[in-house]
Amino acid sequence: MGNCIVPYCDGPKNTNIRFTLPAVCFVWQSAMIILFGVFVRYNEEADTHWVEFKAKHNITSDIENDFYYRYPSFQDVHVMIFVGFGFLMTFLKRYGFGAVGFNFLIAAFGLQWALLMQGWFHSLDPADGLIKIGMENLINADFCVAGCLIAYGAVLGKVSPVQLMVLTLFGITLFAVEEYIILNLLHAKDAGGSMVIHTFGAYYGLSISWVLYRPNLKDSNHLNGSVYHSDLFAMIGTLFLWMFWPSFNSAICDHGDGQQRAAINTYLSLAATVLTTVAISSLFQKHGKLDMVHIQNSTLAGGVAVGTAAEFMLMPYGSLIVGFCCGLISTLGYIYLSPYLEKKLKIQDTCGIHNLHGMPGVIGGIVGAITAAAASVPVYGEEGLINTFDFTGSFKNRSPAVQGGYQAAAMCVAICFGIGGGIFVGLILRMPIWGSVTDDNCFDDSVYWEVPDKEEPAPPVLEYNNHMASHMNV
Amino acid sequence: MGNCIVPYCDGPKNTNIRFTLPAVCFVWQSAMIILFGVFVRYNEEADTHWVEFKAKHNITSDIENDFYYRYPSFQDVHVMIFVGFGFLMTFLKRYGFGAVGFNFLIAAFGLQWALLMQGWFHSLDPADGLIKIGMENLINADFCVAGCLIAYGAVLGKVSPVQLMVLTLFGITLFAVEEYIILNLLHAKDAGGSMVIHTFGAYYGLSISWVLYRPNLKDSNHLNGSVYHSDLFAMIGTLFLWMFWPSFNSAICDHGDGQQRAAINTYLSLAATVLTTVAISSLFQKHGKLDMVHIQNSTLAGGVAVGTAAEFMLMPYGSLIVGFCCGLISTLGYIYLSPYLEKKLKIQDTCGIHNLHGMPGVIGGIVGAITAAAASVPVYGEEGLINTFDFTGSFKNRSPAVQGGYQAAAMCVAICFGIGGGIFVGLILRMPIWGSVTDDNCFDDSVYWEVPDKEEPAPPVLEYNNHMASHMNV
Amino acid sequence: MGNCIVPYCDGPKNTNIRFTLPAVCFVWQSAMIILFGVFVRYNEEADTHWVEFKAKHNITSDIENDFYYRYPSFQDVHVMIFVGFGFLMTFLKRYGFGAVGFNFLIAAFGLQWALLMQGWFHSLDPADGLIKIGMENLINADFCVAGCLIAYGAVLGKVSPVQLMVLTLFGITLFAVEEYIILNLLHAKDAGGSMVIHTFGAYYGLSISWVLYRPNLKDSNHLNGSVYHSDLFAMIGTLFLWMFWPSFNSAICDHGDGQQRAAINTYLSLAATVLTTVAISSLFQKHGKLDMVHIQNSTLAGGVAVGTAAEFMLMPYGSLIVGFCCGLISTLGYIYLSPYLEKKLKIQDTCGIHNLHGMPGVIGGIVGAITAAAASVPVYGEEGLINTFDFTGSFKNRSPAVQGGYQAAAMCVAICFGIGGGIFVGLILRMPIWGSVTDDNCFDDSVYWEVPDKEEPAPPVLEYNNHMASHMNV
Known part of the structure; x- marks a missing residue:
């Protein structure tokens, strides 16, 4: 993609976003208010009519409101989205404001748009044509946002906030469609979103990065690295990502055993990943020294890969095996694959999302398909099998083997949406109207932020110099 | 307030707190032990007699203990108090220890005193005259402390820890009285404390800062700014404040739909605030660059402003509108109003609490009054209306319109307590016995903390100099 | 221990862990997979057979699954283990990677091994000889790991990651045995682990540090201190440790009042500790300045000391008294005892765990014994007494006084296991095969980590030098 295929993309860069950024924020936020006003209401568990709903459905206690099943997980997911993703990307020496700040901006916009898009597909009340939201919608909106934040990792430091807003607008939209196809039409299960969130998000971001390839970036990348405190x-x-991943994968699982099993599986998979990440990181570095990049990222791969199968009877050792493999593959990806992708395929992946979300996401989809296909009544129990895979309604007669096939099909859908959508959005982002940064100013907060002056230089050195200078004058 | 109205306030400053700080800590903590020994016991849900209580009230399961409804929110609120407020104030380049450390100190003291003061008003057991505490008391104590921490924001870097302890002692006391008047006598609703916590806290702190005005401060304020990592x-x-604000506003709401609705409203309001904050910050800065001060503070204004009405049927779009307006007003406040307040009204507001808590708190009170006055049976349902506004007992016949009036009255009470209390406490803090800091040493941790030496100057530079020096000697 | 009693320990140090660290990680993780495959399954609340379990036990709602009682606390404990312990140890100026990273590594390994070891003692299903795990096991595994992380604090900066893995392997094993003796054989209560976790962990770490004594360390300890941002x-x-300690102490308490009471007691004790810590820190420093070491550590002592008695009817004032004393003792420990231990007893305790976990743990054990011995039916109620102390089965006839005796015995067991185990493991760690660091390189991340270059020296200084140099050449 070194040759520019979009004619208008090589003009002089103008990073002044004083008009576009406020305009986009105001217009889109106003649109949100109007759309929410027309379409969105509380669902019956969040509405004051809950008291009548309770009576009607013989619910004996307020604690059976879905809120109490999901709120602790919801808050953990929220922390992952804002602190987890935000701070994970602060590793660059002078891009901490952009990492945390733009992550904050696009997540806050994205979740509103996600509530609408996902609501249209999943929470439309046929009685009045309104979207009825509750706790589960909020979690799903955070999930949807996660896909875009993953994509941000690939282009970190190389795009403007306006480009990120565009990336998010389209990303959320594509996500909602893809999710509808996977969960509703194919009736695949994907509790932790290995496919729906991670695979889609990773290939969406990588494709965008491919279209936005900057051939001269390496000449000016002295800022493309970390300092001690940024690490x-x-x-x-x-x-925070690692600790709360059990909440991420269990947040929208079935009440009762489903949520608990998903939490246990994720906890175990992540634990195993840490050890193989450390092993590979030490083994492939001279003197066996550990690399912070691996510890920061690859230790999380196990959480990604156990996402689809989190609610299944993966068994504790199954989770450990998944985690073992992912720590290994993800770390090797950072060592061998990322440089290859950059050199040969022209994909510049700032955070290495292919190693953290892409490959582990695909592994997660495969694990999910195999585990689903292998499900059986002896292991799950009669009712357990039906509950876990939701073999009800029009899917009443689906067998586990067939379910496995649909799981595999779902994986393909996620990849296609990611790559196709990414190329499409990447081309849009090449327009010169989004205030994109020049190669020289990549990875530099001072382009879009008022950055405070450096700390004063250490006084003793200066004094010493002055002392010398006075000697010289003599 | 440039002229000193308290005769003893202009003597030489003595920042040595080696006697006063330990004395205050020991005496007050001992007093706490005695008062708790005489007055405080567990309530029936925290006591071993819970098993009998359960039987008596036909409670079928331990999970219906109030603990399980509120504990996740409680912990989130706790994080907001200690990490949220503490780290939000670390933006100054050399006042991080004071920000986090003194915040920690006064919160830890304040919550004990709050348990007593609020307990006397709200949790006195008429049977034995003892205060009976449980989970809800702990949350309320954290709320009460929040008022004082907000006030700390106005005087950050300009007062001694002993002054902060005094500020907290009186602040908690005033808060408890004000809260009793608002919640019990006026029977106003204020789930997230827009009035009780934020408005009171902000005007309390601003009034103190006004009384403690330092006319010569700007000459020495090279430390009154941030560095990259402090931001x-x-x-x-x-x-952490932003993410957990839904827990803050829902923590003491009614079981069931009340808590869920408050969480949803807060989540949406905060999301909208982020976009308008970014828009205004970019629009009013040259080159459209974003200012970290706005992102750090104004993005939170929507959580403040949705506090009073959080539990009401504000509707999702209503929450978005509140957030939209607050991001706008709060950011404009930082740009235009704060400099004006300092120059004309002699109010030095280190953290800009007027923009983050003052104005949004007042907006929150107004929104609450309007929403309450507009409440109706078609929207809330018969029982829903009674539950939400607690129209029971002696308030059985109160109409929503009348409730709106009382909400507005409550707002006035909060402002009066804040300003009146702040001036009173400010005068006390002017006494020269509290170890206050001189103008020269404001915003400098080294006055009250053992600060580690700076990192060694970069060796290469030194070596180079030495090399030059040896040349010169030749 | 200045003289080396192990003949092979004084050879030249080789810090290259490129073979040993990967080998240990791979072999042990593989062993975990095999052992989990053979021995570990989900328990009936995490299994898909929950639906049948519910029917059999007349459980009416999914919310009564143990998961919902414990998950919020579990996540808080998880945060304490990984962020709390990890970041608490980042205070050293150049050992942040080792603090957070190795803490991460050994916790991730330790919790797998703990699930097995504790499972064998506590969760073995006699029907099929398999270990059945659920939420409570995950919490207990985190607790078990905490013991080893405490021990890490004593040897921070002085050991290799391989040594830490060995320390953890043996530490977990010893912990599981000690815990079995204390909780099952002696039937002592220790909700928050004052004895089982803190006392054991502290003396285990101190004994190891004693065996690994480095007499020449002080000559090279310019890195054994903090910088501003590391503090x-x-x-x-x-x-995060302070805020979530109520969850730590209540996580495995009885459903209902037990968990709530434990949270309240811990909250109060910790609040009191902060004030006495500040008081002592200021009183014993010249000019009354506060020391960050005390604020970082001693403020937590109250949480440790209230652990054993957390679930008892300690009363709110009792908790405050415990906290009051611990803040005092712990801070005095940092000022007087730690230097003494290093000089006279040759115990180098990097983080001062003796002051944070050792002494407060012992105090906690004593408080627990006294409170248990003083328990009575008037205070606890008939059923409450039985529930709280679990006076059922073969312990039906135990009196509170006798229970107090067993609590005291349990304390002795914890100390003996800590000291004995620590000396044993310390001797193993002296073997020269673990890649230990030389005295010169203690407290330095660059031994085991790829450390990024320092930030570029401030350009103005360099330019000025160049300018001078050119003048000189003329």
Whole structure:
């Protein structure tokens, strides 16, 4: 993609976003208010009519409101989205504001748009044509946003906030359609979103990065690296993602055993990933020294890969095996595959999302398909099998083997939406109207942020110099 | 307030708190132990007699203990108080220890005193005259502390820890009285404390800052600014406040739909605030660059403003509108109003709490009054209306319109307590016995903290100099 | 221990862990997979057979699954283990990677091994000889890991990651045995693990540090101190530990009042500790300045000391008294005892775990014994007494006084296991095969980590030098 296929893309760059960014924010937020006013209401568990709903459905206690099943997980997911993704990307020495700040901006916009888009597909009340939202919608909106934040990782430091807003608008839309196809039409299961979120998000971001390829970037990439404290900030992101991933994968699982099993599986898979990540990182570095990039990212791969099968009877050892493999593959990806992708395929992947979300997401989809196909009554129980795979209604007669096939089909849908959507959106982002940054100013906060002056230079050195200068004058 | 009205306030400053700080801590903590020993016991849900209580009230399961309805929110609120407020104030380049450390100190003291003060008003057991505490008391104590931490924001860097302890002692006391008047006598609703917490806290702090006005401060304010990493630390505070605000506003709402609705409203309002904050920040800065001060603070204004009405049927679009307006007003406040307040009204507001808590708090009170007055049976349902506004007992015949009037009256009470209390406490803090800091040493941790040496100056530079020096000697 | 008693320990140090670390990680993780495959399954609440279990036990709602009682606390404990312990140890100026990273590594390994070891003792299903795990096992595994992380604090910066893996392997094993003796054989209660976790962990770590004594360390300890920002990173750890300690102490308490009471007691104890810590820190420092070391550590002592008695009817004032004493003792420990331990007893305790976990843990055990011995029916109620102390089965006739005796015995077991186990493991760690660091390189991340280059020296200084140099050449 070194040759520019869009004629208008090589003009002089103008990073002044004083008009476009406010315009986009105001117009889109106003649109949200209007659309929410026309379409969105509380569902019956969040509405004051809950008291009548309770009576009607013989619910004996307020604690059976879905809110209490999901709220702790919801808050954990929220932390992952804003602190987890945000701080994970602060590893660059001078792009911390952009990492945390733009992550914040696009997540806050994205979740509103996601509530609408997902609501139209999943929460439309046929009685009055309104979208009825509750706790589960909020979690799903955070999930939807996660897809776009993953994509942001590939283009971190190389795009303007306006481009990110566009990336998010289209990303959420594509996500909602893809999710509808996978969950409703194919009736695939994907509790933790290995396919729907991670695979889609990763290939969406990588495709955009491919279209936006910057051939001269490496000449000016002295800012494309970390400093000591920025690596510690990034570890805040890593740890909050790692710790709360069991909540991510269990947040929208079935009440009762489903949520618990998903949490256990994720917990175990992540634990195993840490050890193989450390092993590979040490083994492939001279003197066996560990690389912070691997610890920050590859340790999370197990959570991605166990997402689809989280609610299944994967068994504790199954989760460990998934985690074991992912730590290995993800770390090797950082060492061998990322440089290859950049050199040969012209894909510049700032955060290495292909290693953290792409490959583990695909592995997750495959694990999910195999585990689903292997499900059986002896392991799940009669009712357990039906509950876990939701073999009800028009899917009453689907067998586990067939379900496995649909799971595999779902994976293909996620990849296609990611790549196709990414190329489409990438071409839009090449228009010169979005305030994109020049190669020289990539990875530099000072383009879009008022950056405080550096700390004063250490006084003793200066004094010493002055002292010398006075000597010289003599 | 340039002229000193308290005769003893202009003597030489003595920042040595080696006697006063330990004395205050020991005496007050001992007093707490004695008062708790005489007055405070567990309530029936935290006591071992819960098993009998359960039987008596036909409670079928332990999960219906109030603990399980509120504990997740409680912990989120706790994070907001200690990490949220603490780190939000670390933006100054050399006042991180004071921000996090003194926030920690006064919160830990304040919550004990709050348990007593609020307990006397709300949790007194008439049977034995003892205060009976449980989960809800702990949340309320954190709320009460929040009022004082907001006030700390106005005087950050300009007061001693002993002054902060005094500020907290009186602040908690005033808060408890004000809260009793608003919630019990006026029977106003204020789930998220727009009035009780934010409006009171903001005007309390601003009034203190007014009384403690330092006319010569700007000459020495090279420390009154941020450095790159201090801005990132502050973002930790911002994000934890932002993410957990739904828990803050829903923590003491009614079981069931009340808590869920409050969480949804807050989530939406905050999302909208982010976009308008970014828009205004970019629009009013040269080259459209974003200002970290706005992102750190104004993005939170929507959570403040939706506090009073959080539990009402504000509707999702209503929440978005509130958030939209608050991001706008709060950011404009930082740009235009704060400099004006400092120059004309002699109010030095280090963190800009007037923009983050003051104005949004007042907006929240107004929104609450309007929404309450507009409440109707068609929207809330018969029972829903009674439950939401607690139209029971002696308030059985109150109409929504009348409730709106009382809500407005409550707002006035909060402002009066804030301003009146703040001036009173400010005068007390002017006494020269509290170890206050001189103008020269404001915003400098080294006055009250053992600060580690700077990192060694970069060796290469030194070596180079030495090399030059040896040349010169030749 | 200045003289080396193990003949092979004084050979030249080789810090290259490129073979040993990967080998240990791969072999142990593979062993975990095999052992989990053979021994570990989901328990009936995490299994798809939950639906049948529910029917059999007349459980009416999914919300009564143990998962919903414990998951919020579990996540808080998880945060304490990974962010709390990890960041608390980042206070050293150049050991942040090792603090957070190795903490991450050994916790991730430790919890797998703990699930097995504790499972064998506590969760073995006699029907099929398999370990059945659920939410409570995950919490207990985190608890078990906490013991080893405490021990890490004593040897922070002085050991290799391989040594830490060995320390963890043996630590978990010893912990599981000790816990079995204390909880099952002696039938002592220890909800928050003052004895089982903190006392054991502290003396285990101190004994190891004693065996690994480095007499020449002080000559090269310019890295054994903090810088400004590293102290702020450490405060992240402190605050998350402090805030979530109520969850730690209540996580495995009885459903209902037990969990709530434990949370309240811990909350109060910790609040009191902050004030006495600040008081002592200021009182014993010249000019009354506060020391970050005390604020970071001693403020947590109250949570440790209230652990054993957390679930008892300690009363709110009792909790405050415990916290009051611990803040005092712990801070005095940092000022007087730690230097003494290092000089006279040759115990180098990097993080001062003796002051944070050792002494407070012992105090906690004593408080637990006294409170248990003083328990009575008037205070607890007939059923409450039986529930709280689990006076059922073969312990039906145990009196509170006798229980107090067993609590004291349990404390002795914890200390003996800690000291004995620590000396044993310390001797193993002296073997020269673990890649240990030399005295010169202690507290330095660059031994085991790829550390990014320092930030570029401030350009103005360099330019000025160049300018001078050119003048000189003329």
